[in-house]
Amino acid sequence: MARAELMDYDKALELFEPVIGLEVHVELNTTTKMFSPAPNPANSAFHGAEPNTLVTPVCLGLPGSLPVVNGAAVRSSISLGLALGCTIAESSRFARKNYFYPDLAKNYQISQYDEPIAYEGSVEVELANGRVFQVPIERAHMEEDAGKLTHVGGSTGRIQGAEYSLVDYNRAGVPLVEIVTKPIFGAEADAPELAKAYVSTIRDIALSLGISEARMERGNLRCDANVSLRPRGTEPLGTRTETKNVNSFRSIERAVRYEIQRQAAILAKGGTITQETRHWHEDTGTTSPGRPKSDADDYRYFPEPDLLPVEPSRELIEELRAVLPEPPAARRRRLKGEWGFTDLEFQDVVNGGLLVEVTLTVAAGATPAAARKWWTGELTRLANAGQTDAASLATPEQVAELAALVGEGVLTDRLARQVLEGVVAGEGSPREIVEARGLAVVSDDGALVAAIDEALASQPDVLAKIRDGKVQAAGAVIGAVMKAMHGKADAARVRELVLERAQG
Amino acid sequence: MSEISAEQVAHLANLARIALTEEEIEHLTAELGQIMQAVEKVSEVATPDVPPTSHPIPMHNVFRDDVVGDNVLSPEQALSGAPESDGSRFVVSAILGEEQ
Numbered sequence: 001m002a003r004a005e006l007m008d009y010d011k012a013l014e015l016f017e018p019v020i021g022l023e024v025h026v027e028l029n030t031t032t033k034m035f036s037p038a039p040n041p042a043n044s045a046f047h048g049a050e051p052n053t054l055v056t057p058v059c060l061g062l063p064g065s066l067p068v069v070n071g072a073a074v075r076s077s078i079s080l081g082l083a084l085g086c087t088i089a090e091s092s093r094f095a096r097k098n099y100f101y102p103d104l105a106k107n108y109q110i111s112q113y114d115e116p117i118a119y120e121g122s123v124e125v126e127l128a129n130g131r132v133f134q135v136p137i138e139r140a141h142m143e144e145d146a147g148k149l150t151h152v153g154g155s156t157g158r159i160q161g162a163e164y165s166l167v168d169y170n171r172a173g174v175p176l177v178e179i180v181t182k183p184i185f186g187a188e189a190d191a192p193e194l195a196k197a198y199v200s201t202i203r204d205i206a207l208s209l210g211i212s213e214a215r216m217e218r219g220n221l222r223c224d225a226n227v228s229l230r231p232r233g234t235e236p237l238g239t240r241t242e243t244k245n246v247n248s249f250r251s252i253e254r255a256v257r258y259e260i261q262r263q264a265a266i267l268a269k270g271g272t273i274t275q276e277t278r279h280w281h282e283d284t285g286t287t288s289p290g291r292p293k294s295d296a297d298d299y300r301y302f303p304e305p306d307l308l309p310v311e312p313s314r315e316l317i318e319e320l321r322a323v324l325p326e327p328p329a330a331r332r333r334r335l336k337g338e339w340g341f342t343d344l345e346f347q348d349v350v351n352g353g354l355l356v357e358v359t360l361t362v363a364a365g366a367t368p369a370a371a372r373k374w375w376t377g378e379l380t381r382l383a384n385a386g387q388t389d390a391a392s393l394a395t396p397e398q399v400a401e402l403a404a405l406v407g408e409g410v411l412t413d414r415l416a417r418q419v420l421e422g423v424v425a426g427e428g429s430p431r432e433i434v435e436a437r438g439l440a441v442v443s444d445d446g447a448l449v450a451a452i453d454e455a456l457a458s459q460p461d462v463l464a465k466i467r468d469g470k471v472q473a474a475g476a477v478i479g480a481v482m483k484a485m486h487g488k489a490d491a492a493r494v495r496e497l498v499l500e501r502a503q504g
Numbered sequence: 505m506s507e508i509s510a511e512q513v514a515h516l517a518n519l520a521r522i523a524l525t526e527e528e529i530e531h532l533t534a535e536l537g538q539i540m541q542a543v544e545k546v547s548e549v550a551t552p553d554v555p556p557t558s559h560p561i562p563m564h565n566v567f568r569d570d571v572v573g574d575n576v577l578s579p580e581q582a583l584s585g586a587p588e589s590d591g592s593r594f595v596v597s598a599i600l601g602e603e604q
Binding site: 052303 | 519521558559561563564565566567568569570571572573575576577578579582583585590592593594595596597598
């Protein structure tokens with residue numbers, strides 16, 4: 001694939017104003033699917049099920065099967081709409097979006113078109129530099145997810161050249177809420193970061209509502225980024241592209257930045273932007289063209305005749321509004337104070353998209369400082385090395401357990417990093433890994449004393465110095481003991497014992 | 505009075521994945537035009553005080569409890585009607601075009 005020409009980012013910003021729009025799909029974690037009582041794979045209880053084991057006749061579009069709306073999914077959608085500051089529709093209905101593709105067996109997706117459940121909201125998003133944006137929300141609507149296709153044959157595994165495809169309908173019918181922003185103006189050079197911070201905020205909201213597992217690497221949260229440029233001093237919006245397949249926070253930022261640079265290079269040469277979907281490639285950090293964007297008319301939307309309108313009562317809406325969690329921006333301000341972090345420390349957490357992880361790790365028993373240290377330190381380093389998000393590598397419970405092991409003196413920081421590598425490699429919980437790998441600090445004084453006595457005996461000159469009061473000489477013995485213990489000893493305790501044994 | 509063109513019929517046929525000959529398109533263009541005219545009669549009585557109807561029964565809020573049903577299929581059942589499968593998934597021919 002020929003690499004697209006890119007304009008220098010600062011130059012692109014000088015010539016053009018970027019306008020972005022974001023579509024975020026949130027998979028709800030209800031027990032069952034949107035329109036069928038099949039188990040929902042977006043609920044962690046059913047994650048990783050074998051193909052086509054979570055399906056009913058409705059999921060397969062079998063003749064005679066009829067959808068029925070999941071009331072819990074409607075409540076989750078209303079809660080999400082309220083948390084986005086939206087108005088909840090008095091009357092909302094489902095619509096058929098017609099297309100032929102085997103990811104849905106019915107040849108249509110049940111979605112919402114002209115009467116979404118929620119519309120006209122706003123979400124406060126804060127950037128690392130302290131800028132606060134009100135991101136305008138156009139709508140949030142309910143729909144069903146599609147099945148998963150695996151393309152087999154051909155050289156790349158991509159669609160072109162595939163010989164056949166395998167279809168798993170477990171995901172078909174998973175409840176989704178699609179949140180669509182209005183065009184976002186004024187972000188300027190911060191547009192890529194704003195895109196990332198916005199999706200991170202949506203994740204915070206979904207998690208604090210408890211309505212989604214919200215794990216990007218599992219596809220619980222998916223983002224399509226629309227980007228267009230308009231020359232400085234002009235009014236009409238430029239032609240936009242829609243970048244899909246953006247599956248981590250870091251790629252959202254990179255994909256938006258890439259599209260700004262790519263489009264700027266084309267426009268500056270007098271070229272035109274093709275309105276199309278583009279696919280993001282994490283490995284190369286580039287986008288490639290997909291299909292030309294279909295006209296909405298081509299989907300031949302019409303009201304879903306198999307389902308009745310949803311008309312949430314005022315009482316239900318107020319009941320759900322009353323139990324809404326604190327808005328993310330307010331929660332951030334509160335947590336920063338509670339945790340006693342400096343601005344810089346808190347920004348590290350927020351920029352890493354780790355606010356929820358640190359919160360949950362603290363809830364699981366770790367100190368805020370320890371939770372921050374592991375998430376923004378070693379886990380972020382491992383995530384960067386693996387080009388993924390730290391949140392995908394370990395759970396808050398695992399990190400809290402690791403911090404506890406360090407607090408109990410079972411692990412030194414150095415050993416804890418080894419345990420963490422085991423956690424990331426999926427070897428089990430920190431305690432299991434300590435056990436399996438034999439990584440615990442040797443806290444048995446008997447074993448330490450034996451090693452110390454041996455080291456002292458083999459270095460009589462050092463022993464003499466220590467006895468003369470030259471305590472710093474003990475370093476050589478401590479080093480030898482740590483080596484004999486393969487680093488699995490607490491150096492402070494070894495020092496104490498060395499001094500004690502030297503006097504004896 | 506709304507007209508429907510042969511191009512629109514051909515486009516719709518393509519969207520619906522129906523192969524039509526030129527003669528069929530010509531024939532259907534005329535027929536669909538008549539159907540459109542018949543349906544348009546409705547607008548004559550659809551005054552502003554008559555809301556659009558998408559469902560004949562005045563019901564709303566029919567919901568299901570969020571409980572797993574007893575009609576979950578086994579993979580064998582799910583695949584039993586498939587022309588081809590690999591034992592756990594449906595096999596479909598290579599697709600030109602892309603996910604929506």
